[in-house]
Amino acid sequence: xxxxxxxxxxxxxxxxxxxxxxxxxxxxxxxxxxxxxxxxxxxxxxxxxxxxxxxxxxxxxxxxxxxxxxxxxxxxxxxxxxxxxxxxxxxxxxxxxxxxxxxxxxxxxxxxxxxxxxxxxxxxxxxxxxxxxxxxxxxxxxxxxxxxxxxxxxxxxxxxxx
Amino acid sequence: xxxxxxxxxxxxxxxxxxxxxxxxxxxxxxxxxxxxxxxxxxxxxxxxxxxxxxxxxxxxxxxxxxxxxxxxxxxxxxxxxxxxxxxxxxxxxxxxxxxxxxxxxxxxxxxxxxxxxxxxxxxxxxxxxxxxxxxxxxxxxxxxxxxxxxxxxxxxxxxxxxxxxxxxxxxxxxx
Numbered sequence: 001x002x003x004x005x006x007x008x009x010x011x012x013x014x015x016x017x018x019x020x021x022x023x024x025x026x027x028x029x030x031x032x033x034x035x036x037x038x039x040x041x042x043x044x045x046x047x048x049x050x051x052x053x054x055x056x057x058x059x060x061x062x063x064x065x066x067x068x069x070x071x072x073x074x075x076x077x078x079x080x081x082x083x084x085x086x087x088x089x090x091x092x093x094x095x096x097x098x099x100x101x102x103x104x105x106x107x108x109x110x111x112x113x114x115x116x117x118x119x120x121x122x123x124x125x126x127x128x129x130x131x132x133x134x135x136x137x138x139x140x141x142x143x144x145x146x147x148x149x150x151x152x153x154x155x156x157x158x159x160x161x162x
Numbered sequence: 163x164x165x166x167x168x169x170x171x172x173x174x175x176x177x178x179x180x181x182x183x184x185x186x187x188x189x190x191x192x193x194x195x196x197x198x199x200x201x202x203x204x205x206x207x208x209x210x211x212x213x214x215x216x217x218x219x220x221x222x223x224x225x226x227x228x229x230x231x232x233x234x235x236x237x238x239x240x241x242x243x244x245x246x247x248x249x250x251x252x253x254x255x256x257x258x259x260x261x262x263x264x265x266x267x268x269x270x271x272x273x274x275x276x277x278x279x280x281x282x283x284x285x286x287x288x289x290x291x292x293x294x295x296x297x298x299x300x301x302x303x304x305x306x307x308x309x310x311x312x313x314x315x316x317x318x319x320x321x322x323x324x325x326x327x328x329x330x331x332x333x334x335x336x337x
Contacts, residue, residue: 056177062173
């Protein structure tokens with residue numbers, strides 16, 4: 001490989017790195033936050049029936065009720081707060097795409113108290129779950145917060161598959 | 163074991179999630195109780211039907227048009243060899259190296275730093291918070307930093323879904 005070719009390849013790599021980072025973050029980010037109440041006994045919401053086996057693996061409960069489902073298209077490097085009920089909120093700060101993963105700061109707050117503060121890299125289109133259990137106000141039940149992030153302007157799906 | 167006990171364990175039995183002894187108990191009861199045996203067979207059949215339907219739908223997906231659509235967007239008028247000639251031959255190597263180094267520095271420089279308009283920290287880090295640590299996983303979420311009280315990280319084995327669990331107790335509650 002000649003020096004000229006080598007230089008051209010390096011320049012191309014440098015350009016690709018810059019352009020790749022800029023274009024990925026120019027696309028908006030679709031966030032879906034689904035709140036589910038889990039209980040030991042009782043019926044399961046029909047819309048969660050298909051997810052029940054997965055939710056059982058995750059949380060161990062038998063009965064699941066949909067409390068809320070919010071979908072928003074958010075901007076990068078902007079803080080977005082999602083009310084998840086019971087005085088709690090999920091506060092997201094999407095930072096950038098890294099290796100096809102959505103890098104963001106996620107805080108689960110109860111009032112002003114931080115229950116969780118984390119930096120995660122979530123697979124693009126993937127779902128992660130926050131669980132809050134042993135709450136005196138909810139008896140033996142728990143709250144599951146399903147967080148899905150997708151950096152894709154063309155596709156906005158409403159399905160959730162933890 | 164009574165029919166009521168079996169009813170409570172039905173889902174776990176069909177999913178084979180019960181302990182071996184519990185599985186055996188339910189099976190023994192089903193062997194002598196036609197009602198419970200029928201319920202188990204119904205539930206098993208229902209799940210198999212659902213799985214069969216989903217698989218059937220997946221099989222009918224027509225993906226044959228995907229690659230032609232992708233190929234159609236690639237310009238074919240220029241052969242690969244001639245495309246390489248648009249790069250100026252006189253481009254200095256050192257210039258390209260500097261550009262690459264600047265890109266890497268820019269890329270690394272922004273990594274791990276919060277943006278200038280990052281939200282103000284609203285509370286101090288609680289005692290007992292876990293130390294910053296990177297969890298590496300091939301699954302859905304990689305956790306670079308995690309703080310909080312009484313928290314645990316789990317991964318759902320089948321899908322690899324990351325679960326951050328807070329063993330939550332309301333302050334002042336009798337727990």
